[in-house]
Amino acid sequence: MALDEAVAVTGATEIDAVVIGAGPVGLFAVFELGLVDIKTLVIDILDRPGGQCAELYPEKPIYDIPALPTVTGQELTDRLLEQIKPFGAQFVFGERVDELQRGEDGRFHLKTDAGREIVAKVVVIAAGGGSFTPKRPPLEGIEAYEGKSVHYAVRRMEDFRGKDVLIVGGGDSALDWTLNLAPLAKSLTLMHRRDEFRGAPHSVEQMRALVAEGKVSLVIGQVTKLHGETGNLEAVTAKTSDGAEQRLAVNAILPFFGLTMKLGPVAHWGLNLNENLVLVDTEKFETSEKGIFAVGDINWYPGKLKLILSGFHEVALMAQQAHKYVHPEKKLMFQYTTSSSSLQKKLGVK
Amino acid sequence: MVKLTFVQPDGASRTVDAEPGVTVMEAAKLNDIPGIEAECGGACACATCHVYVDPEWVDKTGKPEAIEEDMLDFAFDVRKESRLSCQIKVTPDLDGLTVRVPAKQF
Numbered sequence: 001m002a003l004d005e006a007v008a009v010t011g012a013t014e015i016d017a018v019v020i021g022a023g024p025v026g027l028f029a030v031f032e033l034g035l036v037d038i039k040t041l042v043i044d045i046l047d048r049p050g051g052q053c054a055e056l057y058p059e060k061p062i063y064d065i066p067a068l069p070t071v072t073g074q075e076l077t078d079r080l081l082e083q084i085k086p087f088g089a090q091f092v093f094g095e096r097v098d099e100l101q102r103g104e105d106g107r108f109h110l111k112t113d114a115g116r117e118i119v120a121k122v123v124v125i126a127a128g129g130g131s132f133t134p135k136r137p138p139l140e141g142i143e144a145y146e147g148k149s150v151h152y153a154v155r156r157m158e159d160f161r162g163k164d165v166l167i168v169g170g171g172d173s174a175l176d177w178t179l180n181l182a183p184l185a186k187s188l189t190l191m192h193r194r195d196e197f198r199g200a201p202h203s204v205e206q207m208r209a210l211v212a213e214g215k216v217s218l219v220i221g222q223v224t225k226l227h228g229e230t231g232n233l234e235a236v237t238a239k240t241s242d243g244a245e246q247r248l249a250v251n252a253i254l255p256f257f258g259l260t261m262k263l264g265p266v267a268h269w270g271l272n273l274n275e276n277l278v279l280v281d282t283e284k285f286e287t288s289e290k291g292i293f294a295v296g297d298i299n300w301y302p303g304k305l306k307l308i309l310s311g312f313h314e315v316a317l318m319a320q321q322a323h324k325y326v327h328p329e330k331k332l333m334f335q336y337t338t339s340s341s342s343l344q345k346k347l348g349v350k
Numbered sequence: 351m352v353k354l355t356f357v358q359p360d361g362a363s364r365t366v367d368a369e370p371g372v373t374v375m376e377a378a379k380l381n382d383i384p385g386i387e388a389e390c391g392g393a394c395a396c397a398t399c400h401v402y403v404d405p406e407w408v409d410k411t412g413k414p415e416a417i418e419e420d421m422l423d424f425a426f427d428v429r430k431e432s433r434l435s436c437q438i439k440v441t442p443d444l445d446g447l448t449v450r451v452p453a454k455q456f
């Protein structure tokens with residue numbers, strides 16, 4: 001993207017720092033940047049903050065956060081959100097940062113998959129293990145159907161009107177879309193490997209009622225093969241729980257097998273990488289591009305440990321250097337939150 | 351030490367020694383067994399440590415608990431003998447256990 005184009009677009013958000021990723025480390029970056037008067041905007045592809053802690057293990061206890069002998073992934077997220085509240089960061093959820101480039105004015109121009117544009121003085125990549133993406137069932141040739149007949153999310157319900165739809169999975173996404181699409185679709189089949197569902201009990205009840213009325217057919221089994229041509233699905237072969245094979249005529253599939261982490265767009269931003277991780281120094285946690293930092297699970301340096309604790313340390317040092325870029329005219333004085341009245345003012349301490 | 355055998359989809363197999371108390375996933379990782387990814391490090395949160403327990407051993411390894419069953423929903427080609435290897439603790443009882451690694455972990 002050329003600079004003149006970027007500037008021509010009206011409505012680009014301007015901000016001191018963009019934090020890519022709202023995992024624990026991205027959230028604490030808001031805190032450390034806030035202490036040195038840097039305003040932040042945080043973007044995450046997930047629909048809520050917390051990264052791995054909230055998505056993969058919200059209920060599991062973590063035992064190695066200093067001074068919190070035990071805290072669950074969700075509690076840690078909630079406490080971080082409370083701690084960073086005084087800084088009034090802006091949050092954008094459900095969007096992935098796809099493009100990152102330096103413009104001629106020296107600032108960074110970012111673009112999300114939703115077309116949102118942001119201009120920032122510094123960028124903090126806190127992308128963890130990468131962006132969460134839906135798992136792709138390892139069915140032969142599935143790539144050719146993606147976007148045409150195989151969908152990992154529903155963007156427009158209308159796209160499914162009049163189709164023979166197959167939904168695969170046993171959690172809330174599978175159940176919710178079964179309930180929502182059944183009235184629109186020509187036929188709707190819900191397939192799951194066992195006759196037990198993880199979703200909310202009332203959704204399970206509603207689904208069973210639709211099955212009893214003959215409006216949804218429930219198949220206990222797994223898809224083993226896709227049939228069709230040039231991305232247009234005609235049927236699938238399914239193996240049912242008793243081992244029998246069955247052919248189902250369908251022209252749209254929604255597979256819901258959870259999420260996995262993929263490095264994704266970060267790989268294409270021209271940064272020096274080491275086996276899919278962004279190389280940084282251990283003084284400023286800056287990447288090969290000045291003004292772009294990488295913190296938390298996404299970075300690598302000799303001795304790196306993928307611990308939340310280490311990420312917290314990294315953002316404190318990163319913020320010192322970020323301050324030099326954002327407020328070059330100001331001298332940074334080292335201060336403690338305990339004793340500095342100016343820091344306490346920022347934190348809203350009364 | 352307990353002997354564990356991992357069979358690959360192409361039939362190649364390797365037998366390794368495991369210390370009682372570790373999990374079958376940990377034994378696989380310690381011995382660089384291909385095809386066991388274990389992205390979440392054994393927290394029963396990723397389903398990328400899926401294995402098929404040899405039918406003769408299913409009684410000894412036992413049945414998955416509810417959270418493991420839920421997580422198995424995220425694995426591919428799940429069968430009756432499917433388990434998440436991070437949820438099987440190695441005990442002296444399991445000496446000689448054979449598990450098969452699936453063709454894909456997703």
Ligand SMILES: Cc1cc2nc3c(=O)[nH]c(=O)nc-3n(C[C@H](O)[C@H](O)[C@H](O)COP(=O)(O)OP(=O)(O)OC[C@H]3O[C@@H](n4cnc5c(N)ncnc54)[C@H](O)[C@@H]3O)c2cc1C
Pocket residue numbers: 020021022023024025026027043044045046050051052053056057061062063064095096097098126127128129130131132264265266295296297298306307308309311389390391393395
């Ligand atoms: C089961 C489990 C147990 C763990 N237990 C512990 C423990 O006990 N102690 C410990 O210290 N650590 C533990 N960890 C590791 C810890 O969770 C990670 O170190 C931590 O989450 C890293 O934080 P992060 O903010 O760097 O990244 P993440 O938490 O991975 O968050 C990164 C975020 O960035 C988003 N993102 C990535 N790319 C983009 C993009 N292009 N656009 C928009 N958003 C993007 C992702 O969607 C994600 O939400 C555990 C991990 C797991 C899976």
Ligand code: FES
Pocket residue numbers: 375387388389390391392393394395396397398399421434435436437
């Ligand atoms: S290692 Fe993740 S579920 Fe077993």
